[in-house]
Amino acid sequence: MLAVNKFAITSVVALLVLTGAAANENGTLTSIEEDTPRYDAAGDLQVPGRFREWVFLSSGVDMDYKPIAVAAGHSTFENVFVNPGSYRSFLQSGTWPDKTMFMLEMRAAARATSINKNGQTQSEQVLGRELHVKDARLDGGWGFFAVVDSGIGKPIKRPAECYVCHEAHAAVDTTFVQFYPTLLPVAKAKGTLSPAYLRDEKVTGAAQ
């Protein structure tokens, strides 16, 4: 009898793990597999509450491509996450399906905390969050959103420098796959690198 119960409990736990399901604050079951962009009537994006459980792609440190509102001398990490279903799709195809969502989280760096004497780690201070969303209903098929204090994503309308730089330099489908080390080899193998990126690589002589 005990063995049967144990088996039943293990099965339920395994099922929950397999489906990625978990109870949210309201006690209802949700799944990160269901992550898809949701908007309100004004076109603002609901920031996905569980992005921290998405797939981590990379942390850029002090990348020098846009001025960021931090005091000089303080380093910033940029952490990039993507929703898991789209990540798996990328591994198969080398590009992003409709409804892909990226979160870019900027965090202040910390020096010499705890036992650390050298180098830098990420602090609790979040400096900003931005989303990049692929959605056929958005102008140009992709949109940027700036996360404001209330926790919603405000659309960044075209024209804006975000679109200009991403369209001119990003390696795959306006996303910076050249800086996501687990994905760049996939894009190379699938032949999905953008003409803009290949041109850049030719100019810098780094093409492979």
Ligand code: HEC
């Ligand atoms: C001059 C070029 C440039 C500009 C302008 C720029 N970005 Fe980016 N963006 C990048 C690079 C490079 C990365 C890769 C970051 C990393 O590796 O940490 C990136 C990554 C991102 C990502 C992660 C998903 C992806 O597309 O790769 C988001 C979200 C993002 N940027 C939002 C924005 C927003 C919002 C703006 C405008 C306010 C903006 N960016 C302006 C260069 C740019």
